[in-house]
Amino acid sequence: MKVRILITVLLLFSISSAAQDYSWKADKMDGSRTGCVAPSRDNVPEALGTFKGSTYISPNGKKHAAGSAAAKVARVVMDAQDDMARVKDIVAYSSSEMIKAYPESALSNWYVDFYMKEVSRLAGKKVHIGVANFGGIRVDMPEGPVILDDLLSMFPFRNSVIYVEHKGSTIRKMLESMAATSFQVLGGVRIVAEEGKLVSVEIDGEPLDDDKVYGLATNSFLLHGGDGLYLADKAVFLRDLGLNVIDVVLDYVKTETAAGRQLSGSTDGRIIIR
Secondary structure, eight states: OEEEEOOOTTHHHHOOTTOOOSOOOOEEEEOTTTTOOOOOSSOHHHHHOEEETTEEEOTTSOEEOTTSHHHHHHHHHHHTHHHHGGGGSEEEEESSOBOOOSSOOHHHHHHHHHHHHHHHHHHTSOOOEEEEOGGGOOSOBOSEEEEHHHHHHHSOSOOEEEEEEEEHHHHHHHHHHHHHSOOOEEESEEEEEETTEEEEEEETTEEOOTTSEEEEEEEGGGTTTGGGOOTTTTOSEEEEEEEEHHHHHHHHHHHHHHTTOOBOOOOOOSEEEO
């Protein structure tokens, strides 16, 4: 059986918002030799096996001598389970698997759309546009039960929640740059691009107005050059809301779960690249 093993490594608590220049991946691990599967809080012996003395007995009943690779790995993983119990709590349910994809996806749209609403509520301001980075979403959303570790692994960075206002002309230049390179996660817009050029932009169903001031929901990583964006430059107004992105995610998810609603996202053609 193939089991996805995601290692969170306390990134949520130890990484500054500027230090994001490292690699991250989720590997599909083959547990067929041992019968191991990803454990929940309550099924560690059944999922990972047990030790009898120094001999490791895997879930499929096979015995592995002390010093074997299987026994060494099992000991490390099993010793970590008490510390990991908290992050295995089920915090939500997802109606379907949501996979990150470019230029838009169910996962990225779900995230930026609710993020815009939450930032608007927290700032007490109208949010017209959401701007996030694809690199800030590290893993996909599973179908069914969603545990805390899924969300911590999905949004591991300690980026601050930001409300910022920009003139339409500044936003146009930002989107033109994205059209020439690559788009980031966007909400509140409908965009058509062709051959690296911005063809059209609509915000709230109206063409982008260069002279109008728009409210944006974003994060601190994108203020000073993260993924090529400088959203602090030429800002009409900027406010750090004093929360990390993961704080907003968890609060929103808990509210949805308490209301009996499952997490759900979809694509809607907001970014069309010809």
